[in-house]
Amino acid sequence: MRARGLTTVVLGLGLAFGTGLTPSSARAQEPFYLPPGDLIPDSGQGLPEMTVFAPGMRYPLEQGPSYPNSQVYMNGGSKGPGGNQCDAVNYSYPWRDNYCETRSWDMPLCPAGVGHQGQDIRAPTCENKKHQVVATAAGEVTNIGSYSIYVTTPSGQRFDYLHGALDTIVVALGQQVEVAQPLVKVSNNMGNTPTSIHLHFNIKQDVGGVGFVYVSPYMSLVEAYKELMGLGNKPPKGVFDEAACEQLRGWAQDPDSPEAPVAVDLYFGAAKGDPAAVPVQVSAEIYREDLCQPLGSCEHGFELDVPLSLRDGQPHPVFAYANDSEDGEAAELELSPSQIECEAPPIPDGVRRWIVDPESLAAWKLSPFWQAIQATDPVIEAIPQTQDLGAAPVLARSDADPAAVWLIDQGFRRQVADEAIAAAWGFDLAAAELWAAAELQALPEAAPVRPLPVLLKGTGPKIYLLDDPLCDPEASEVDPLCPHSAASTGGDADTGHGGGGGESGGDATTLPPMHGSSGQHDSGGAPALPDGYGQDAGCGCDQRGGPAALWMLGVLGWRRRRR
Numbered sequence: 001m002r003a004r005g006l007t008t009v010v011l012g013l014g015l016a017f018g019t020g021l022t023p024s025s026a027r028a029q030e031p032f033y034l035p036p037g038d039l040i041p042d043s044g045q046g047l048p049e050m051t052v053f054a055p056g057m058r059y060p061l062e063q064g065p066s067y068p069n070s071q072v073y074m075n076g077g078s079k080g081p082g083g084n085q086c087d088a089v090n091y092s093y094p095w096r097d098n099y100c101e102t103r104s105w106d107m108p109l110c111p112a113g114v115g116h117q118g119q120d121i122r123a124p125t126c127e128n129k130k131h132q133v134v135a136t137a138a139g140e141v142t143n144i145g146s147y148s149i150y151v152t153t154p155s156g157q158r159f160d161y162l163h164g165a166l167d168t169i170v171v172a173l174g175q176q177v178e179v180a181q182p183l184v185k186v187s188n189n190m191g192n193t194p195t196s197i198h199l200h201f202n203i204k205q206d207v208g209g210v211g212f213v214y215v216s217p218y219m220s221l222v223e224a225y226k227e228l229m230g231l232g233n234k235p236p237k238g239v240f241d242e243a244a245c246e247q248l249r250g251w252a253q254d255p256d257s258p259e260a261p262v263a264v265d266l267y268f269g270a271a272k273g274d275p276a277a278v279p280v281q282v283s284a285e286i287y288r289e290d291l292c293q294p295l296g297s298c299e300h301g302f303e304l305d306v307p308l309s310l311r312d313g314q315p316h317p318v319f320a321y322a323n324d325s326e327d328g329e330a331a332e333l334e335l336s337p338s339q340i341e342c343e344a345p346p347i348p349d350g351v352r353r354w355i356v357d358p359e360s361l362a363a364w365k366l367s368p369f370w371q372a373i374q375a376t377d378p379v380i381e382a383i384p385q386t387q388d389l390g391a392a393p394v395l396a397r398s399d400a401d402p403a404a405v406w407l408i409d410q411g412f413r414r415q416v417a418d419e420a421i422a423a424a425w426g427f428d429l430a431a432a433e434l435w436a437a438a439e440l441q442a443l444p445e446a447a448p449v450r451p452l453p454v455l456l457k458g459t460g461p462k463i464y465l466l467d468d469p470l471c472d473p474e475a476s477e478v479d480p481l482c483p484h485s486a487a488s489t490g491g492d493a494d495t496g497h498g499g500g501g502g503e504s505g506g507d508a509t510t511l512p513p514m515h516g517s518s519g520q521h522d523s524g525g526a527p528a529l530p531d532g533y534g535q536d537a538g539c540g541c542d543q544r545g546g547p548a549a550l551w552m553l554g555v556l557g558w559r560r561r562r563r
Contacts, residue, residue, distance in 0.1 A: 261284055
């Protein structure tokens with residue numbers, strides 16, 4: 001909260017000093033207050049306390065607008081610059097704290113140890129006995145003095161309302177009052193001591209290690225005023241336009257930050273909060289011309305492709321929520337939830353390589369949720385199985401050609417052709433080991449790394465990587481899995497690589513495009529791994545902002561945005 005207060009300092013100081021603001025004009029002037037502890041110069045040492053000591057309390061005046069500020073150091077005050085208490089400057093934004101303002105009262109929480117116990121509040125106008133003071137919380141009237149009313153809540157917290165006119169009091173000592181119940185009207189009553197027309201408001205409560213003391217009411221008043229005047233944080237809005245196998249798309253905007261992108265959470269399989277749901281986060285920042293006029297800005301669209309694991313011919317519900325840019329609370333989008341039912345894509349040609357454990361799955365940054373094609377066990381078994389996938393990827397480059405990066409894979413070297421392929425696999429090219437050229441060249445060269453990783457998953461716990469066979473060219477004549485092996489082709493050395501029996505066909509490019517919006521994609525959660533593969537490791541996809549997020553940006557690609 002303190003960080004947000006710093007923003008308030010900068011923005012609040014730039015506010016115009018108008019008069020007679022209506023609720024709508026107050027809304028346009030947000031933030032309407034200077035930060036807590038920012039007292040008028042030479043009026044004392046303030047306390048920069050951001051704590052809301054009375055969360056959810058009602059504002060103590062029945063109606064707004066209202067103008068908390070100093071009665072002593074503003075116009076018409078005994079130590080003010082002159083003028084009259086009804087001058088327009090006293091009835092204008094921004095608010096100004098005067099808790100701990102110079103006084104002789106003992107105040108252990110104030111930097112000086114003495115000071116003003118609460119906050120002075122001006123009503124909408126400088127009219128005596130017109131504006132109603134109401135209870136900020138339910139409780140018992142525990143004091144009615146010559147110019148004060150105390151209401152104590154069941155928890156022991158006490159709210160003080162001072163300077164009301166005695167002849168306007170509408171409660172009695174010992175009476176139980178409800179929230180917003182009228183108490184008295186704003187006046188200048190202070191017994192025999194002159195004061196201005198205002199409400200002095202205190203909050204007194206137990207503070208650990210200090211005792212029953214007056215605490216700063218300033219931020220509690222700020223939050224209560226937002227609620228009274230409709231200045232509070234507004235929930236995000238948007239529409240889940242389309243849930244189709246070709247694409248999931250929609251838009252979202254936070255009215256409080258209308259130009260900024262909004263994070264959108266898509267939940268697959270169940271609603272938010274359900275442990276069975278798989279969350280994926282995207283950023284609503286894609287240019288959409290149809291949004292420009294109604295929203296006032298254009299870059300609020302989001303797009304996402306359906307994960308391969310959900311392209312299984314079965315119905316899957318999808319829920320969409322936009323996150324509030326200020327408090328992080330989520331609001332469900334219109335037309336959510338929706339449902340997808342997508343046929344499985346053809347299985348590309350290749351061989352299958354067993355990913356032996358969840359640690360290997362995580363080390364390779366592979367995601368069954370995003371990359372696994374669901375297939376029947378007979379179809380998977382018909383695809384030739386070769387070397388298991390190694391425990392973790394090892395990248396190398398030679399001192400003779402440092403620009404070329406190779407994946408060291410079970411004793412073979414495989415070229416990583418470009419940065420896009422590296423991103424698709426989650427490879428960190430900068431972390432490639434530097435090898436002697438002779439040492440690297442001594443390894444037999446196998447097929448280059450495929451453009452995209454594709455996994456296979458049947459009914460059991462095993463997960464396979466669909467890949468090109470690893471072959472030693474010198475031994476290709478006797479290796480039945482080598483693409484140019486006579487054993488694999490029946491004597492035809494020009495036949496393509498083997499594998500892929502049953503329903504498989506095509507190549508990696510025949511898969512549906514796996515690209516989404518320009519935000520991170522987070523497919524974390526237990527459903528990303530099958531039974532038997534553990535729930536705390538192996539997915540490599542629930543790392544917001546980390547390597548897995550960067551990997552997703554590559555594997556799913558970026559939608560180009562118009563600017």
